[in-house]
Amino acid sequence: MARFFGTPDGVHPGQFFIDRRELHDAFVHRPLQAGISGTAAEGADSIVVSGGYVDDEDHGSYLIYTGHGGNDPNTRRQIADQSPDAPGNAGLITSMIRGLPVRVVRGQHKGSPFAPARGYVYSGLYSVVSWWTRKGRDGYRVVMFRLDAIEDQAHVEPAPAITPDPEFRTAVVSRRVRDTAMARTIKELYEYTCQVCGTQIDAFEGRLYAEGAHVRPLGRPHLGEDAAANLLCLCPNHHTQLDVGGMVITDDMVALNAGSDAPIAQLRWRKSHRLDLANAAYHRTLWLAG
Numbered sequence: 001m002a003r004f005f006g007t008p009d010g011v012h013p014g015q016f017f018i019d020r021r022e023l024h025d026a027f028v029h030r031p032l033q034a035g036i037s038g039t040a041a042e043g044a045d046s047i048v049v050s051g052g053y054v055d056d057e058d059h060g061s062y063l064i065y066t067g068h069g070g071n072d073p074n075t076r077r078q079i080a081d082q083s084p085d086a087p088g089n090a091g092l093i094t095s096m097i098r099g100l101p102v103r104v105v106r107g108q109h110k111g112s113p114f115a116p117a118r119g120y121v122y123s124g125l126y127s128v129v130s131w132w133t134r135k136g137r138d139g140y141r142v143v144m145f146r147l148d149a150i151e152d153q154a155h156v157e158p159a160p161a162i163t164p165d166p167e168f169r170t171a172v173v174s175r176r177v178r179d180t181a182m183a184r185t186i187k188e189l190y191e192y193t194c195q196v197c198g199t200q201i202d203a204f205e206g207r208l209y210a211e212g213a214h215v216r217p218l219g220r221p222h223l224g225e226d227a228a229a230n231l232l233c234l235c236p237n238h239h240t241q242l243d244v245g246g247m248v249i250t251d252d253m254v255a256l257n258a259g260s261d262a263p264i265a266q267l268r269w270r271k272s273h274r275l276d277l278a279n280a281a282y283h284r285t286l287w288l289a290g
Contacts, residue, residue: 015122016120053071066136069143093128096131141289146220195232
């Protein structure tokens, strides 16, 4: 059966399932053991949040979710590094890039107030809005994902307990709008010209288009500042490349291909605007090992 992205017919958010076999039979989460259903080529269609990783955070309306690999199933502790190339992790990255929705299932465990008292509950569709790597609590490299609940679904978690994260507003699935007043100031400073490639995008009736890119991401868990020292004026292509880990910024302010270490361009600057080196360094830690 082809991989299906969305909520299956006859299933609704908040629906209870007694075990993994019932999830499988209802096409909610097909693997009987793996926590992530997905591949790099197709994307990830579903995940199970069951307290198996110590770096997970469940905030109800959004998740900080640890990828798979390097985990001792008996102690639930990391004993080796994780890789973005592992099938489930690569699938979630593909889902983020392609804007594919992910079914989220919560299983019984003590680490979340949103977990069911027994069995499993289908929590609805979430979008993968970012991913990064970092050293986890057990000292090994882990692959982390932020997933946000897609709006216009039935609320299945108790509303007062959901931790809000007002830094973002959703435009379309997996695309984040960051058009703050500070971002507009930076775009106007550069006359809507990309600091990497020098592209200036013509829009309707002489309007110009560019995007304000926060180098250290806003929102939890990164908590980057909406400040000029954390912003670049970029074209949509280079903004996306920065956000999905394809490009990093060196201390010499060179845009570097994160996969090949090949330089893309020296960043262009105007007036006194400069990027804080600490923000560039933080961004590199999300994608580069070591």
